[in-house]
Amino acid sequence: MRLSRSFLPTLKEVPAEAQIASHRLMLRAGLVRQTASGIYAWLPAGLRVLQNIARIVREEQDAVGSQEVLMPTLQAADLWRRSGRYDAYGPEMLRIRDRHERDLLYGPTNEEMITDIFGQMAKSYRDLPRNLYQIQWKFRDEVRPRFGVMRGREFYMKDGYSFDLDYQGAVDSYRRMMLAYVRTFQRLGVVAIPMQADTGPIGGELSHEFIILAPTGESGVFFDGAFEDQDWLGEQVDQENSDSLQRFFDRMTSFYAATDEKHDEVRWAEVPHERRREGRGIEVGQIFYFGKKYTESMDVSVSGPDGKPLHPEMGSYGIGVSRLVGAIIEASHDEAGIIWPDSVAPFRAAILNLKPGDAACDALCDRLYATDPQNLLLDDRADRAGAKFADADLMGHPWQLVVGPRGAASGTVELKRRATGEREEIAADEALARIAGNR
Amino acid sequence: MRLSRSFLPTLKEVPAEAQIASHRLMLRAGLVRQTASGIYAWLPAGLRVLQNIARIVREEQDAVGSQEVLMPTLQAADLWRRSGRYDAYGPEMLRIRDRHERDLLYGPTNEEMITDIFGQMAKSYRDLPRNLYQIQWKFRDEVRPRFGVMRGREFYMKDGYSFDLDYQGAVDSYRRMMLAYVRTFQRLGVVAIPMQADTGPIGGELSHEFIILAPTGESGVFFDGAFEDQDWLGEQVDQENSDSLQRFFDRMTSFYAATDEKHDEVRWAEVPHERRREGRGIEVGQIFYFGKKYTESMDVSVSGPDGKPLHPEMGSYGIGVSRLVGAIIEASHDEAGIIWPDSVAPFRAAILNLKPGDAACDALCDRLYATDPQNLLLDDRADRAGAKFADADLMGHPWQLVVGPRGAASGTVELKRRATGEREEIAADEALARIAGNR
Numbered sequence: 052m053r054l055s056r057s058f059l060p061t062l063k064e065v066p067a068e069a070q071i072a073s074h075r076l077m078l079r080a081g082l083v084r085q086t087a088s089g090i091y092a093w094l095p096a097g098l099r100v101l102q103n104i105a106r107i108v109r110e111e112q113d114a115v116g117s118q119e120v121l122m123p124t125l126q127a128a129d130l131w132r133r134s135g136r137y138d139a140y141g142p143e144m145l146r147i148r149d150r151h152e153r154d155l156l157y158g159p160t161n162e163e164m165i166t167d168i169f170g171q172m173a174k175s176y177r178d179l180p181r182n183l184y185q186i187q188w189k190f191r192d193e194v195r196p197r198f199g200v201m202r203g204r205e206f207y208m209k210d211g212y213s214f215d216l217d218y219q220g221a222v223d224s225y226r227r228m229m230l231a232y233v234r235t236f237q238r239l240g241v242v243a244i245p246m247q248a249d250t251g252p253i254g255g256e257l258s259h260e261f262i263i264l265a266p267t268g269e270s271g272v273f274f275d276g277a278f279e280d281q282d283w284l285g286e287q288v289d290q291e292n293s294d295s296l297q298r299f300f301d302r303m304t305s306f307y308a309a310t311d312e313k314h315d316e317v318r319w320a321e322v323p324h325e326r327r328r329e330g331r332g333i334e335v336g337q338i339f340y341f342g343k344k345y346t347e348s349m350d351v352s353v354s355g356p357d358g359k360p361l362h363p364e365m366g367s368y369g370i371g372v373s374r375l376v377g378a379i380i381e382a383s384h385d386e387a388g389i390i391w392p393d394s395v396a397p398f399r400a401a402i403l404n405l406k407p408g409d410a411a412c413d414a415l416c417d418r419l420y421a422t423d424p425q426n427l428l429l430d431d432r433a434d435r436a437g438a439k440f441a442d443a444d445l446m447g448h449p450w451q452l453v454v455g456p457r458g459a460a461s462g463t464v465e466l467k468r469r470a471t472g473e474r475e476e477i478a479a480d481e482a483l484a485r486i487a488g489n490r
Numbered sequence: 491m492r493l494s495r496s497f498l499p500t501l502k503e504v505p506a507e508a509q510i511a512s513h514r515l516m517l518r519a520g521l522v523r524q525t526a527s528g529i530y531a532w533l534p535a536g537l538r539v540l541q542n543i544a545r546i547v548r549e550e551q552d553a554v555g556s557q558e559v560l561m562p563t564l565q566a567a568d569l570w571r572r573s574g575r576y577d578a579y580g581p582e583m584l585r586i587r588d589r590h591e592r593d594l595l596y597g598p599t600n601e602e603m604i605t606d607i608f609g610q611m612a613k614s615y616r617d618l619p620r621n622l623y624q625i626q627w628k629f630r631d632e633v634r635p636r637f638g639v640m641r642g643r644e645f646y647m648k649d650g651y652s653f654d655l656d657y658q659g660a661v662d663s664y665r666r667m668m669l670a671y672v673r674t675f676q677r678l679g680v681v682a683i684p685m686q687a688d689t690g691p692i693g694g695e696l697s698h699e700f701i702i703l704a705p706t707g708e709s710g711v712f713f714d715g716a717f718e719d720q721d722w723l724g725e726q727v728d729q730e731n732s733d734s735l736q737r738f739f740d741r742m743t744s745f746y747a748a749t750d751e752k753h754d755e756v757r758w759a760e761v762p763h764e765r766r767r768e769g770r771g772i773e774v775g776q777i778f779y780f781g782k783k784y785t786e787s788m789d790v791s792v793s794g795p796d797g798k799p800l801h802p803e804m805g806s807y808g809i810g811v812s813r814l815v816g817a818i819i820e821a822s823h824d825e826a827g828i829i830w831p832d833s834v835a836p837f838r839a840a841i842l843n844l845k846p847g848d849a850a851c852d853a854l855c856d857r858l859y860a861t862d863p864q865n866l867l868l869d870d871r872a873d874r875a876g877a878k879f880a881d882a883d884l885m886g887h888p889w890q891l892v893v894g895p896r897g898a899a900s901g902t903v904e905l906k907r908r909a910t911g912e913r914e915e916i917a918a919d920e921a922l923a924r925i926a927g928n929r
Binding site (some may be wrong): 052056057058060081084088090091092093094098101113116118119120121122123124125126127130142145147149151153155157164166171190192205301363425467482486 | 491495496497499519525526528529530533534537540552555557558559561562563564565566568581584586589590592594596603606607610611614620622627629631633644675722738816864
């Protein structure tokens with residue numbers, strides 16, 4: 052994209068309403084714009100990040116055999132009356148009445164709807180197991196929305212649901228999803244550590260939150276730093292095999308990790324001193340096994356192998372897609388701006404033309420830009436070099452290709468890696484090769 | 491995808507509530523499921539079609555330099571009070587009150603919001619022209635929702651907005667978008683004919699509806715059949731050049747086309763007899779120039795070259811993405827089911843294993859399937875051949891690769907083209923080659 056024609060407005064001023072770094076940077080870098088309390092419009096750069104995250108989430112969900120569906124944002128209140136949650140849910144639920152005085156609500160989550168849809172479609176035990184997910188806008192009417200998209204009211208979320216015949220099947224589904232999650236977060240370029248979470252009255256140990264480290268996080272966390280060095284993308288797991296899934300799960304949970312609520316000083320003492328990490332964290336995902344809670348309360352069953360009705364075992368699996376945009380920035384920024392991981396950056400690299408109008412600069416910039424106009428940002432504005440450097444740092448492009456009159460004459464650029472600040476004078480083609488394949 | 495593990499439920503019965511073919515077929519082929527009056531959940535096959543349409547729309551919008559944004563589904567009522575439309579809009583607007591008693595609404599369209607966002611970001615004439623679009627869920631509280639997704643309440647739509655400095659710029663933007671539209675519809679595999687539409691009090695001839703022929707369409711249409719033979723993808727247009735855009739526009743509008751409201755018997759008589767086409771049509775898109783209507787009523791301006799404030803000229807451009815799923819089916823089906831154009835089909839082809847358990851059949855099917863598991867559907871169910879043929883015809887896969895024990899032994903399949911019914915016994919690899927590159 053050519054910056055001179057784009058809708059990528061950056062702000063020099065620090066917005067007064069933003070209390071945390073990610074919120075400030077999202078506004079200053081022109082990623083989002085608030086349109087009502089806790090409700091945001093996504094501008095082109097922000098939307099690209101959101102779409103990149105969604106794409107990676109989708110690929111990893113597909114890779115464990117989950118199938119994508121898309122449920123509507125508005126739901127009939129009657130559906131929630133069947134499960135008993137309509138009255139139980141607090142004022143976070145946005146309740147709506149349509150022109151025929153029928154009660155609707157803006158879905159804060161979808162257990163009821165997916166259970167109902169599944170129940171209408173699945174008739175026999177042969178229709179299980181199934182795993183379904185969607186990526187869709189949801190709404191929670193937070194009393195005090197804050198921290199930008201981290202605690203907004205309208206938010207984008209992946210929610211998935213598994214249906215199994217029995218407990219072992221549900222456990223396998225849970226572990227398969229845990230594999231998808233660690234792979235997803237690794238590809239997103241963040242460390243998100245699974246921590247055991249409360250399961251409420253259902254009990255058991257099948258609930259984990261995935262937490263990204265960030266100083267502004269809502270909860271204190273303690274974990275074994277060895278987790279950060281694991282390569283889950285290289286992990287060999289046979290997804291069809293319960294034993295293999297269990298081995299993966301055991302290895303994963305062998306690393307100590309707990310929020311302050313669940314912190315265990317005895318186990319903590321066993322973690323080698325140099326590997327102990329303490330900090331604060333932001334929840335970006337949760338996986339949860341809840342058995343027959345909804346299939347029983349909504350009376351959804353299939354006929355079992357013996358002909359008798361059978362209530363499927365369920366689990367639900369969430370990833371906060373819009374929240375992740377803020378959480379990644381919380382975990383990856385500096386004084387100058389955002390530092391995007393390659394996989395989610397709105398543009399692979401920015402090309403900075405330090406002297407638009409100079410024939411050599413323009414020619415070299417155009418040549419670089421033409422190699423991938425969709426994924427490169429060309430700063431061709433008639434502006435000071437300083438302003439271009441500042442905007443590129445602020446927007447957080449993983450690479451900057453700086454083209455000045457001297458270098459352009461000899462076909463060289465200054466290549467800057469945003470994350471490390473390293474700069475190098477190299478031939479233009481070498482710079483292109485360097486930024487390729489990093490995504 | 492393996493059908494035995496998928497969530498692609500087909501129905502044998504014809505649903506009583508569905509009055510038109512596309513609605514019946516969408517329910518029977520398992521594309522959608524109604525969750526409340528006029529509100530639908532998209533099951534995996536339906537969602538794939540929706541995503542394919544959205545992808546093509548997106549690519550053609552990007553190709554004319556429009557930039558994607560994403561606005562929230564809920565909007566503040568105050569925004570609509572600024573334009574004066576809050577009170578003017580009828581009961582189709584879904585009005586909502588949040589926990590703090592603030593008035594919100596579920597956006598039926600976004601002129602106000604995009605004008606506001608643009609106005610906050612654009613300061614000078616140098617920030618124009620810009621063209622922004624989004625693909626997002628919208629809501630219109632239809633009094634009698636019907637025809638499935640064709641006239642639903644929650645619907646998926648591409649809406650775009652252009653901002654120009656002057657009338658000529660706005661005209662260029664309009665014609666550029668018309669080019670994007672004809673290309674989009676051609677790629678979607680449908681004939682959608684632009685017909686001049688009412689512009690209301692603004693007047694002029696800058697409003698067109700794009701109409702797909704279908705017997706159940708809402709309006710009568712008359713058009714010159716020569717339009718159907720044009721190749722808009724091959725049309726050479728210099729998008730940066732007003733004259734070139736005008737030549738394209740003149741050629742496009744040289745083909746007679748009118749709804750019954752605007753039908754002109756005199757011009758109709760000039761169309762050669764053998765090229766006259768009459769029928770009914772469904773509106774799937776509209777483009778509209780409305781000048782300064784919103785920039786004036788909402789007082790949005792930029793500073794002009796002379797330093798004086800200047801209200802940008804606007805146009806808006808819609809495509810009914812979810813409606814198109816139904817409209818394409820209306821235009822392309824037979825007694826047996828849907829006939830998907832290659833570009834939007836949920837799967838490129840179905841592989842029908844007529845004898846699961848037969849070693850040769852299973853091996854050949856697995857080999858075919860492994861070439862592209864994401865985009866091929868393998869019917870590996872333990873079911874009668876007749877049921878597989880019926881489901882494949884119903885679901886409308888462009889190609890069927892039928893694998894029976896006799897052919898499998900010699901490595902041949904029966905290749906069936908859904909649109910024509912043509913069948914051919916050919917080598918498996920030749921069949922793969924035939925279905926490739928059709929998308």
